[in-house]
Amino acid sequence: MDSAPADVPIAIGGQLDPATVLGGYRHGAFPMPAATAADVEVNHALYEESVESGRTVVLDSPLPDPYALVWWSPDPRPVIPYGGLTKARSLMKLLRNRLRWTTTTNQDFARVLAECRRDRLPEWLTTELCACMIELNRQGWAHSVEVWEDDELVGGAIGIGTGEVFVLDTCFHRRSNASKVALLDMEHRLAGAGVTLLDVEWDSERSRRLGAGPLPRHEFLAALARGSDPVRLADGVEPVRRLGYLRTPG
Numbered sequence: 001m002d003s004a005p006a007d008v009p010i011a012i013g014g015q016l017d018p019a020t021v022l023g024g025y026r027h028g029a030f031p032m033p034a035a036t037a038a039d040v041e042v043n044h045a046l047y048e049e050s051v052e053s054g055r056t057v058v059l060d061s062p063l064p065d066p067y068a069l070v071w072w073s074p075d076p077r078p079v080i081p082y083g084g085l086t087k088a089r090s091l092m093k094l095l096r097n098r099l100r101w102t103t104t105t106n107q108d109f110a111r112v113l114a115e116c117r118r119d120r121l122p123e124w125l126t127t128e129l130c131a132c133m134i135e136l137n138r139q140g141w142a143h144s145v146e147v148w149e150d151d152e153l154v155g156g157a158i159g160i161g162t163g164e165v166f167v168l169d170t171c172f173h174r175r176s177n178a179s180k181v182a183l184l185d186m187e188h189r190l191a192g193a194g195v196t197l198l199d200v201e202w203d204s205e206r207s208r209r210l211g212a213g214p215l216p217r218h219e220f221l222a223a224l225a226r227g228s229d230p231v232r233l234a235d236g237v238e239p240v241r242r243l244g245y246l247r248t249p250g
Helices: 018-026 037-053 089-097 109-117 127-139 178-189 205-209 217-225 240-245
Strands: 011-013 030-033 057-059 069-072 077-081 102-105 142-149 152-162 165-173 197-199 213-215
Touching: 011 037, 018 030, 018 127, 018 152, 030 127, 077 217, 089 178, 089 240, 102 178, 109 127, 109 142, 109 152, 109 165, 127 142, 142 178, 152 178, 165 178, 165 217, 178 240, 197 217, 213 217
Parallel strands: 011 057, 165 197
Antiparallel strands: 011 069, 030 069, 077 197, 077 213, 102 142, 142 152, 152 165
């Protein structure tokens, strides 16, 4: 399965349950379920050739059509060394001098997840996947950071950690910069947890702006293999002002 090229999924099929999803993350693969029948047909059109050639593995699956669930493991993998999340000077100044937001962890995981899902296309955060994520949060694998303006939730982020790797899975904002604050807070709360890499999953202009660079998949999988324990976030209510004094190494 490690030999699939970057532009095709590593596998199709399987099932969406907490154990399988966690197993995927622990082995460098993440699920992209199809939300509609039309999405399933698109997957057929895009990936049937890869399946027929053996580049994409077909997993045993209870699904009527295995193309309803696609697993990705990009090569190279876009990652940020821990501590290297971009800290723009303008945002740092704003955090120190103007913003009066606070942050919490795991106080409203389901709501943050729902906000991340809202109005997002393609709709990969399906009801089934959200149920898995909520259970993984209950088990201590998945975490949320909430950004508050008084009592209003204005931003947040979801992540999953295992060993040395913490996945910055999804985020949202209802105020300018609130998702950036959520990600910075999430990184800051990982201090001392043994994390060496922040995984952003997909290469994009936005991920590069966050500080992500390419890492060969075999090196990413080696980092995952060095640890398997759940990663904890520091808890508590914190002012975002404290984040304004962080600096990107180098």
